Amino acid sequence: MSIQIGPLKLDAPVLLAPMSGVTDLPFRRLARRLGAAMETSEMIACREAILRTDSSRRKAGRASDGAIMAVQIAGHDPEIMADAARFCVDDGADIIDLNFGCPAKKVVGKLSGSALMRDECRAAEIFEAVVGAVDVPVTLKMRTGWDENHRNAPKLAQIAERSGIRLVTVHGRTRAQKYNGQADWRFIRRVKEAVRIPVIANGDIRCLDDIAACLARSGADGVMIGRGACGRPWVIGEAIRYLADGTRGQGPALGEQMAIVLEHFEAMLVHYGEYRGVRNFRKHVSWYSNGLPNSTGFRDRIFKLEHPARIRTEIASFYSATIDKAAA
Numbered sequence: 001m002s003i004q005i006g007p008l009k010l011d012a013p014v015l016l017a018p019m020s021g022v023t024d025l026p027f028r029r030l031a032r033r034l035g036a037a038m039e040t041s042e043m044i045a046c047r048e049a050i051l052r053t054d055s056s057r058r059k060a061g062r063a064s065d066g067a068i069m070a071v072q073i074a075g076h077d078p079e080i081m082a083d084a085a086r087f088c089v090d091d092g093a094d095i096i097d098l099n100f101g102c103p104a105k106k107v108v109g110k111l112s113g114s115a116l117m118r119d120e121c122r123a124a125e126i127f128e129a130v131v132g133a134v135d136v137p138v139t140l141k142m143r144t145g146w147d148e149n150h151r152n153a154p155k156l157a158q159i160a161e162r163s164g165i166r167l168v169t170v171h172g173r174t175r176a177q178k179y180n181g182q183a184d185w186r187f188i189r190r191v192k193e194a195v196r197i198p199v200i201a202n203g204d205i206r207c208l209d210d211i212a213a214c215l216a217r218s219g220a221d222g223v224m225i226g227r228g229a230c231g232r233p234w235v236i237g238e239a240i241r242y243l244a245d246g247t248r249g250q251g252p253a254l255g256e257q258m259a260i261v262l263e264h265f266e267a268m269l270v271h272y273g274e275y276r277g278v279r280n281f282r283k284h285v286s287w288y289s290n291g292l293p294n295s296t297g298f299r300d301r302i303f304k305l306e307h308p309a310r311i312r313t314e315i316a317s318f319y320s321a322t323i324d325k326a327a328a
């Protein structure tokens with residue numbers, strides 16, 4: 001299974017979802033080392049991209065050579081979005097992804113993110129302006145619609161295709177659902193049947209069986225995994241191997257997991273500096289340890305620590321004790 005995104009060929013049809021505050025450069029680098037073939041930046045507001053703020057540069061950084069790099073932009077003004085796309089391509093983006101899915105009030109309030117699904121004329125203007133502004137493929141990430149009574153993703157995908165968009169990803173929920181309820185993989189089939197460009201299905205894919213079920217129900221060309229990769233940056237690589245030859249990975253052994261957690265922590269310190277690196281890492285360490293014995297106490301201890309050396313020691317002793325217990 002491979003996907004053609006304009007002139008770019010993606011051999012592995014499993015994508016890591018963009019997640020603000022999670023899939024930053026350290027996380028994407030790890031996912032890439034563990035088998036991911038493509039990376040998408042966290043959402044970047046167009047004005048930030050144009051001003052090339054420190055934050056936007058940090059978000060748009062390429063995690064590794066050799067992987068296709070999509071930079072996701074959010075906005076509502078076609079010309080400003082076109083300018084932002086140009087800047088991102090100048091800085092090295094291989095793909096521009098348009099955010100039509102974010103449900104957050106502060107984004108929707110500015111008529112960006114999923115609010116754009118309510119205005120098909122504006123959407124078409126954005127597609128045409130951005131596609132016309134850059135010579136790399138432009139892709140779209142959206143939801144099924146604004147709410148249950150307005151599930152216009154199939155129509156919007158057709159508008160996008162006519163405007164030159166090269167791939168659509170659909171999170172199988174409406175904006176009204178935010179993250180509640182279940183992603184509707186069956187509805188994504190309506191998008192797939194409406195267009196010829198590749199369609200990626202997204203939402204609630206947690207394990208290898210979910211991938212098979214989602215592909216069967218949606219008829220999509222590939223899948224995108226978000227929260228299922230939190231604390232498990234290896235799942236994208238595992239999913240790619242599963243689709244390639246049916247191999248069912250069990251996740252890395254505990255010793256290897258410890259090495260991954262420590263590698264992730266070091267990368268966070270380099271990327272954000274010590275103060276923010278330590279704080280931003282807390283959610284990751286919480287996800288990594290979730291489900292392991294005595295993880296609640298481990299989290300309580302590590303959340304109070306400020307000094308990197310003490311955090312490293314705490315991680316090493318927690319995992320070593322867990323490994324010993326598993327061997328006993």
Ligand SMILES: Cc1cc2nc3c(=O)[nH]c(=O)nc-3n(C[C@H](O)[C@H](O)[C@H](O)COP(=O)(O)O)c2cc1C
Binds near residue numbers: 017018102203224227
């Ligand atoms: C913490 C968090 C941050 C997110 N940030 C973004 C974002 O920046 N851009 C985007 O298109 N979607 C974003 N999403 C949505 C995900 O990409 C994905 O569509 C959604 O989580 C459903 O997939 P999942 O069930 O596999 O997590 C975010 C989701 C979460 C949980």
